[in-house]
Amino acid sequence: MTEIKQVDGQPVRRRRADADRSRAATLAAAISVLGESPEASVESIAAAAGVTRQTVYAHFPSRDALLVAVADQLTGELLAEYGRLDLESGTAMDALLLLIDTGRRFSEQHPVRLYPAAATGDDQRHQPINELLTKTIRRGQRTGEFTKELPATWLANATIALSHAAADLPARKATTTLHTTLRRLLLGT
Incomplete structure (x- = not known):
């Protein structure tokens, strides 16, 4: 999900563009799906985002973290x-x-x-x-x-x-x- 790059001799983790896109898609899907059904599952949100449940959890360690x-x-x-x-x-x-x-x-x-x-x-x-x-x-x-x-x-x-x-x-x-x-x-x- 991240790559390590050197800046001023220090390692800096940088999120890959595809990870940024999947995170943004997950948030957009969560806003939409939860607007329709506040109790929607992470699986429903993942499906709407076009990602796997594991991808959602890679960005948000829990459903509560996703809600926040x-x-x-x-x-x-x-x-x-x-x-x-x-x-x-x-x-x-x-x-x-x-x-x-x-x-x-x-x-x-x-x-x-x-x-x-x-x-x-x-x-x-x-x-x-x-x-x-x-x-x-x-x-x-x-x-x-x-x-x-x-x-x-x-x-x-x-x-x-x-x-x-x-x-x-x-x-x-x-x-x-x-x-x-x-x-x-x-x-x-």
Whole structure:
């Protein structure tokens, strides 16, 4: 799976291109298959990826390790989407709701509900999202748009928790309910 190369006189392991492709195919297949059937077996994922079960285990030593990798992959993709958003135009509430709505659309496209299954490192995984929400909330607090009575970090954590809770509602109701709740929370009304 890896080859050893010398860099500055030190051995460096480098993954072969075919190993990178099989790993990427496995992750893509896992996202797709688990989105359809969260309890899908490693064998099902391997078949969808066009690799053997042993190849999956060569990249991911356990099903849980695969779930963590999928959660990390999806988090990275979501953060890339967030990076393409214009969060500085408009109000802080507009920016916050844009973040929330982008996250919801992303979750609808990738319905894999892996965070409970891949709880290891979950706080770390949420950290960049939490920081982005906190930054947006602090902006709203500086401009007087959001309440200053509650700490921005607490409001960001509450926003994440409310977003997760809204996932259990039908899509239209979830968006309306979440927007209404966040406005009341952040505006202090």
